[in-house]
Every structure is written in structure tokens, then in C-alpha cells.
Amino acid sequence: MSAIFKRELRSYFTSPIGYLVLAMIFGLSGYFFYLYNMAYGMADLSYVYGNLLSFLLLLVLPILTMRLLSDDKRQKTDQALLTAPVSLTGIVMGKFLAALLIFAIGISITLVFAIIIAFQLTPNWLQIFGNYLGLLLLGGMVIAVGMLISSLTESQFIAALGTFLASFCLLMIDSVASLFSSSTVVTKVVNFLSINARYNNFTSGIIEYDDILFFISMQVLFLFLTVRVLDRKRWN
Amino acid sequence: MSLFKSKKTTSEEVDAAVTAEPKKQRKKVNFKNNRKLRIGTTATAVTVAVVAVIVLFNVVVGILNDRYPLSMDLTSDKSFTLSEESHAVAEKVTKEVTITMFADKSLFENPDTGYSETDTLFRQFYEFTNDYNSLTGGLVTTEYIDLDANPTLESVYSEYNVTAGSILFRCGDQWRTITLNDLYQEEYGDDYYYTYETTIYSLVEQKLATNINAVCGGKTVALTFLTGHGENQTYVSTLQELYEMNGYVIETTDFATATEISPDTGALVIVAPSEDYSTEEITRLRAWLKNDGNRERDLFVYCNYAAKCPNLYEFLEVDYGITVTDNLIWETDENNIPMSYYGSYPYSPLTTVSSTDLTKEVNTSDTVIMPLTLQLLTAEGTDTTESYLTNHSVVTFPETAMLVTTEAMQAEDATVDSIVKTEAESYPVIGMAYAYDYEYNDDNEQVGNYVFVSGSYRILDYITTAQYANEELVLSPMRAACSLGDTTAISAKSLTAETLSFDALTANILGLGVLTVGVPVILVILALVVFIRRRHL
Numbered sequence: 001m002s003a004i005f006k007r008e009l010r011s012y013f014t015s016p017i018g019y020l021v022l023a024m025i026f027g028l029s030g031y032f033f034y035l036y037n038m039a040y041g042m043a044d045l046s047y048v049y050g051n052l053l054s055f056l057l058l059l060v061l062p063i064l065t066m067r068l069l070s071d072d073k074r075q076k077t078d079q080a081l082l083t084a085p086v087s088l089t090g091i092v093m094g095k096f097l098a099a100l101l102i103f104a105i106g107i108s109i110t111l112v113f114a115i116i117i118a119f120q121l122t123p124n125w126l127q128i129f130g131n132y133l134g135l136l137l138l139g140g141m142v143i144a145v146g147m148l149i150s151s152l153t154e155s156q157f158i159a160a161l162g163t164f165l166a167s168f169c170l171l172m173i174d175s176v177a178s179l180f181s182s183s184t185v186v187t188k189v190v191n192f193l194s195i196n197a198r199y200n201n202f203t204s205g206i207i208e209y210d211d212i213l214f215f216i217s218m219q220v221l222f223l224f225l226t227v228r229v230l231d232r233k234r235w236n
Numbered sequence: 237m238s239l240f241k242s243k244k245t246t247s248e249e250v251d252a253a254v255t256a257e258p259k260k261q262r263k264k265v266n267f268k269n270n271r272k273l274r275i276g277t278t279a280t281a282v283t284v285a286v287v288a289v290i291v292l293f294n295v296v297v298g299i300l301n302d303r304y305p306l307s308m309d310l311t312s313d314k315s316f317t318l319s320e321e322s323h324a325v326a327e328k329v330t331k332e333v334t335i336t337m338f339a340d341k342s343l344f345e346n347p348d349t350g351y352s353e354t355d356t357l358f359r360q361f362y363e364f365t366n367d368y369n370s371l372t373g374g375l376v377t378t379e380y381i382d383l384d385a386n387p388t389l390e391s392v393y394s395e396y397n398v399t400a401g402s403i404l405f406r407c408g409d410q411w412r413t414i415t416l417n418d419l420y421q422e423e424y425g426d427d428y429y430y431t432y433e434t435t436i437y438s439l440v441e442q443k444l445a446t447n448i449n450a451v452c453g454g455k456t457v458a459l460t461f462l463t464g465h466g467e468n469q470t471y472v473s474t475l476q477e478l479y480e481m482n483g484y485v486i487e488t489t490d491f492a493t494a495t496e497i498s499p500d501t502g503a504l505v506i507v508a509p510s511e512d513y514s515t516e517e518i519t520r521l522r523a524w525l526k527n528d529g530n531r532e533r534d535l536f537v538y539c540n541y542a543a544k545c546p547n548l549y550e551f552l553e554v555d556y557g558i559t560v561t562d563n564l565i566w567e568t569d570e571n572n573i574p575m576s577y578y579g580s581y582p583y584s585p586l587t588t589v590s591s592t593d594l595t596k597e598v599n600t601s602d603t604v605i606m607p608l609t610l611q612l613l614t615a616e617g618t619d620t621t622e623s624y625l626t627n628h629s630v631v632t633f634p635e636t637a638m639l640v641t642t643e644a645m646q647a648e649d650a651t652v653d654s655i656v657k658t659e660a661e662s663y664p665v666i667g668m669a670y671a672y673d674y675e676y677n678d679d680n681e682q683v684g685n686y687v688f689v690s691g692s693y694r695i696l697d698y699i700t701t702a703q704y705a706n707e708e709l710v711l712s713p714m715r716a717a718c719s720l721g722d723t724t725a726i727s728a729k730s731l732t733a734e735t736l737s738f739d740a741l742t743a744n745i746l747g748l749g750v751l752t753v754g755v756p757v758i759l760v761i762l763a764l765v766v767f768i769r770r771r772h773l
Contacts, residue, residue, distance in 0.1 A: 013766075015766060015770070016767045017763075019759045019762045020760065022759050023756040023757075023763070026751070026755050027752055027755075027756035030752035030753075031752045033747060034747030034748050034752055038736070038738045039747070041738070042733065042735065042736065043734045043735060043736050046352075113751075116746070117736060120737070121736065124312040127310040192295075196346060197345065197346045204316070205310045205311035205316070206307050206309055206311075206316055206363070207307060207308040208307040209297075209301070209306050209307070210294075210298055210301040213293075214297070221287065224283075225283070228283050
């Protein structure tokens with residue numbers, strides 16, 4: 001797995017993708033920090049984290065995940081990968097962790113913002129790390145979704161589009177719940193799946209263990225499904 | 237018939253062989269396909285099982301979280317954590333309490349109004365009501381009814397006189413209503429006229445605790461402000477807001493016309509009356525304090541230097557040994573006088589607070605400012621061994637303090653230099669004091685009254701000024717004399733966050749130039765370089 005991880009990580013920096021993804025995250029974060037904290041004077045970084053969510057899910061993560069498995073399929077290097085002495089789980093985890101690390105590096109710029117704030121006030125580091133954790137967990141979940149979609153196609157564009165649509169559905173799920181009465185099963189299920197509500201807990205400064213377990217279990221679920229897809233390909 | 241027999245084949249045999257129906261071939265059992273089928277079925281079953289386990293896991297975690305919520309509040313002032321006082325209120329709940337919020341639930345579950353203070357208030361309401369549900373084992377439940385979406389439901393709750401934004405607390409036959417506006421308080425900053433600076437305080441926890449406690453039959457403490465005697469409404473409101481933010485229920489009664497005072501009242505408050513009380517009113521006041529021998533009621537008086545209230549002052553002197561004189565305290569030591577651009581204010585002297593039973597929350601080294609303070613005289617130090625009355629000085633002034641008559645102070649041609657000052661007959665000069673008068677009731681229990689007298693009402697001008705301990709000086713005696721106990725002594729929490737101040741140049745260069753544009757552009761250039769160098773690979 002570590003070999004796959006290192007290879008994947010290196011590939012992000014030997015191709016434009018890694019730099020572009022980081023540029024997008026830094027640019028968006030920097031803009032929101034400038035707007036809310038420097039121009040409006042808010043000491044709280046939760047506005048930056050809150051506003052980053054949509055852009056990261058709809059724009060950055062689809063680009064980050066589009067080539068994870070579809071590129072191997074397109075270049076026919078998936079055969080070598082599948083026959084390598086690495087378990088499918090190792091392959092999937094290696095690629096997932098590489099993408100997650102790039103994402104983590106990108107959102108680490110928010111910690112730099114906290115350091116800038118520290119020159120004027122004492123930031124609440126606990127709450128900032130809580131926000132960071134929430135964004136990382138949510139990003140990990142969407143990366144896992146993106147990996148699954150990437151494993152189903154050899155077109156990077158379709159993989160990116162699929163991840164975009166999946167992220168869009170996840171973001172809009174609260175709107176679906178509002179169409180139904182609050183007592184219906186559909187609403188309960190939809191509320192359960194709502195990532196907005198769970199993520200808002202983190203940005204509000206509240207960490208609930210069921211939110212953490214939800215995001216981790218969703219990552220496990222989609223990574224498992226990705227392994228199943230690759231396993232099916234191997235046997236075919 | 238085989239075409240490959242050794243004997244010569246006739247043409248008829250060939251025709252017959254060609255036109256004959258092909259023999260049915262036996263279906264071959266392909267071991268490879270069967271294994272694939274087996275593996276595929278197993279893989280599908282495992283996939284379904286894993287998905288089911290993960291879904292079930294999340295369902296179980298969700299149920300456990302509802303029953304035993306476990307969360308970490310990372311906010312700096314624990315904005316979403318109930319205090320020990322609220323826990324004490326929850327422990328005393330033994331009957332079902334229903335809290336009905338007449339608004340859409342999503343506003344509170346996932347607030348996004350665009351205003352951080354409002355979002356925090358709504359979120360606090362949601363979290364705290366959930367916590368009460370957990371702490372009380374489900375006895376306290378909260379329901380959300382959107383009257384805008386369901387206007388017909390308003391008639392169902394007509395007896396409670398609720399509208400959109402109301403909050404109804406019910407427990408059996410007991411009920412109370414408040415509104416969303418009661419969940420916060422707004423204070424104007426000292427320089428509001430120039431800066432429009434305000435501070436928002438959350439009263440969510442306090443209101444929930446007070447009202448749950450009240451409908452469950454618990455003790456609440458009301459402070460009744462007496463009006464009808466030309467009180468300065470600005471100062472009355474200032475003091476009411478301060479007490480309300482600190483857990484008290486505030487009521488107002490026109491004592492000139494009212495015949496009854498709320499039974500929950502623990503103390504009466506008189507703030508800067510400009511008209512005297514009548515003898516009949518004094519009689520009623522005395523009777524209320526005596527409470528048929530049960531006492532346990534208090535009186536707080538903030539004197540108005542510009543008013544003559546002989547009946548009220550006589551009552552304070554005769555019944556409680558505190559004499560309100562006609563002299564203002566005038567400080568001559570520059571170290572005890574606040575200075576400003578406009579000059580010095582010897583009639584707003586600075587001093588410290590004495591350590592007494594009612595001022596335990598005030599640090600005796602902290603400075604308080606006492607503008608326009610009438611001199612008080614007390615029976616403190618006299619022989620009271622036969623009496624159940626004790627007097628205590630709270631704020632005093634040293635020998636550098638002199639006295640000026642109120643007439644001289646209010647004279648049109650009065651100046652700081654020309655005004656006549658005299659020495660006091662005894663020192664230290666008292667500006668604030670209290671009396672404790674007690675007796676033994678039928679059960680031989682000691683019951684008493686605290687009567688607290690401030691020679692100045694203008695101390696309320698400085699309760700939000702951080703450099704003076706005026707707020708503590710005002711709050712501490714009330715909290716000590718008229719205790720809320722463990723139940724609802726919950727202070728309001730400020731929601732107004734600190735602000736940053738970056739000058740435009742720094743913001744534009746650092747925020748926009750470097751963070752938003754500069755660093756991303758460098759990364760894009762790196763991406764281009766990598767692309768150009770590796771495009772041929």
C-alpha cells in the first residue's frame with residue numbers, strides 16, 4: 001500500500017492536477033479569509049469553513065478524484081496494477097490516502113489564517129481544529145465517493161461529472177427533506193444522510209461522535225464498494 | 237450415418253446425411269462458468285451484507301446518540317453546554333414538561349440566518365432543549381410548530397395567546413410563554429453614539445431554566461421595581477436589564493395605585509424617585525417587609541440627590557437606622573477624582589468597597605465611582621446589643637472627602653471653585669450602606685430583612701465600564717440578599733465576538749494579493765511548467 005501511496009502522491013506533483021487543486025483551494029480559502037476576516041473584521045474562521053464547503057465539494061474534489069482509477073483504465077495500466085502483488089484494498093487505500101493527503105495539505109492553509117489572526121487576538125485553536133477535522137472527514141467521504149465513480153469509467157470527464165452530481169445531491173438533500181412532513185420516514189432518512197447538518201455541527205464548535213462515525217463509515221462503505229468493483233473487473 | 241466409413245459412400249447416403257436433423261448435443265457442464273457464478277454470488281452477498289452492516293451501524297449509533305448524547309463543545313465560553321445550575325433544574329423535574337416553539341424546526345436545527353449571533357441563539361435553543369430531554373429521561377420534550385405554514389393551529393393554542401415566534405412552556409395546568417426576543421438582550425456600548433457598538437447577550441439557558449423551573453412549581457425570584465414617583469426611567473431600565481441578565485424575573489408595580497405585589501417578589505427596588513412616598517405607601521411598604529412576621533423580603537433604594545423624599549428617608553432612618561442627609565460627597569484628593577479632557581469631577585469620587593456579607597463578590601481593591609452621592613449616616617458602631625438591627629457601611633470615603641449641600645450643588649452659578657465645602661462631623665463618610673433587621677418567627681427561626689441604600693443612582697452610569705467595579709457593586713448585594721439559589725442564577729453570555737482590525741492596505745496586500753491571488757498564481761505557474769516539461773513523456 002505504501003508503494004501505491006507514494007506513487008500516487010508523486011503523480012499529483014508530476015502532473016498539473018496537484019498544483020491546480022492546491023491553487024483552487026488556496027485561492028478560494030484566501031478569498032473567504034480576506035472577505036470575512038480581513039475586510040469585515042470577523043475573528044471567527046467558521047465563515048471560511050462554512051463557505052468553502054460547496055466549492056470544495058462541487059469543484060475541487062471532482063477534479064482531485066477524477067483520475068484516481070479512470071486514468072489507469074484509460075492507459076491500460078490497470079491490468080498491471082491488478083496483477084501486482086498488492087491487495088485490492090491496498091491499492092484503493094493507497095490511492096485514497098494520497099488524495100486525502102493532497103486535500104489535507106490544501107485545507108491546512110486555514111491553519112495559517114489562524115496564525116495570522118493570532119497576531120491580533122487569541123484564536124480558539126480547539127474550535128479551529130474541530131472545523132478542520134470536520135472538513136477533512138467530509139472531504140474524505142466525497143473522495144471515497146469520487147473513487148468509486150472513477151472506478152466505474154475510464155473517462156476522467158465522466159468521473160468528474162459523476163462526482164460533481166453526487167456532491168450536488170449530497171448538498172441538496174436537505175431541500176428534499178423540506179418537501180415532506182417532518183414525521184415521514186423519508187424525512188427521517190434524508191435528515192440522517194444530511195451532510196450539511198453534520199458539517200454545521202463542526203463549524204458551530206460542536207463535535208458529536210455520531211457525526212465522526214457517520215463520515216468514517218461512509219468512507220469505509222464507498223471504499224469497500226470500490227474494492228468490489230475492482231474485484232469484479234479482475235475476475236472478468 | 238457417418239460419412240467417413242471405409243466403404244464407398246453412395247450419393248443417397250450423402251444426401252441423407254446432409255438433410256438429416258443434427259443430433260441434440262448434451263449440455264456440457266462448464267466448470268469455469270460455475271465457479272464464476274459462485275464467486276459472483278458470494279461477492280454480491282458479501283457486498284450486500286457489508287452495506288447492511290454499515291447502515292445498521294449508523295442507525296444504532298444514531299439511536300444511541302439520541303438517548304445518550306455525547307458531544308464536545310469546543311467554543312471558548314462553552315456556548316452550547318448547560319451549566320451546573322441548569323443541571324440542577326433538570327434534576328428537579330419530575331413531571332412532563334412540553335416546550336412548544338412556534339417556528340420551523342430547521343431554523344434551530346441548522347440555523348443559517350446570516351447573523352452569527354442569531355445562529356448561535358437558535359442553535360443554543362436546539363441544543364439545550366435536547367440536553368434537557370436527555371437529562372430528564374425524556375420528561376422535557378420540545379416540539380416545533382410552524383404557524384406560518386399551519387395557521388389553523390393557532391386556534392388550537394388560542395388560550396395561551398401565542399403567535400409565530402412564541403415559546404410555550406407547559407407542565408400540567410401550569411404554563412408560561414415567552415418570545416424569541418426574550419432569548420437575548422442587547423446592550424449599547426459607551427460610545428454607541430459614535431461607534432454604534434452593541435453587545436448581544438444570550439439569555440437562552442437562563443430563560444429555559446427559569447421557565448422550566450417555574451412551570452414545575454419551582455422557586456423563582458422576582459424583583460419588583462416600584463414606580464409612580466417620578467423615577468428616572470432610563471436608570472430603571474438599566475438596572476432591570478442588568479438583573480434580568482443575571483437570572484431574575486423583573487416586574488414593575490405602580491406603588492401609588494397597586495394594592496398587591498407579585499407573590500414571587502423577593503425584593504422591592506426603588507430607583508431615583510423624584511417624588512416622595514405618602515405615609516400610606518410607607519405603611520404598606522413596612523407591612524410588606526414585615527410579611528406578618530415572616531420577613532425574608534428585602535428593599536433596595538437608590539437615592540436621587542435632586543429630590544426630597546422626607547417620608548421615605550424617615551422610614552429608612554427610624555426602621556433601619558440609615559439616615560439619608562442633604563449633603564453631597566465632594567472629594568478633594570486628586571488621586572480620588574476621575575480626570576477627563578473636560579476637567580476633574582470632585583463630585584464623582586473614586587473609592588473602594590468594604591468587605592461585608594453583601595459585597596463578597598466585589599474585590600476590595602477594585603475601584604468604584606460614585607457620582608453625585610448623598611452622605612448617609614448609620615447606627616453602626618453604636619450599642620445595639622439589645623437590638624436585632626445591624627448597620628454596615630459598604631462604600632466609604634476618607635478624610636479628604638468634604639460635603640456640599642444639594643442646594644449649593646444645584647445653584648445656577650455654582651462652580652467647582654466657588655461652591656462651599658464643609659468637613660464631615662465624622663469620618664469615614666458613608667456613601668452606601670445596608671441594614672439587616674431580624675426577628676424570630678413562630679417556629680423560632682431567624683428571619684430578617686435586608687435594606688440596602690445607595691446614596692447615588694448615578695453609579696448605574698458606569699456598570700458597563702470595565703475599569704470600575706460598579707456592576708459588581710450593584711449585583712453582589714442583590715445576589716447575597718435575594719439569592720436565586722442553585723436553580724436559576726445563570727448569567728447571560730455575550731455572543732458578540734471579538735473583531736479583527738486590519739487596515740485596508742494590509743488586507744489588500746496580504747489577503748487579496750498574497751493569499752487569494754499570489755500563492756495560487758505561483759501554483760498555476762508550477763502546473764504549467766510541469767505540463768510543458770512532461771507533455772512529451
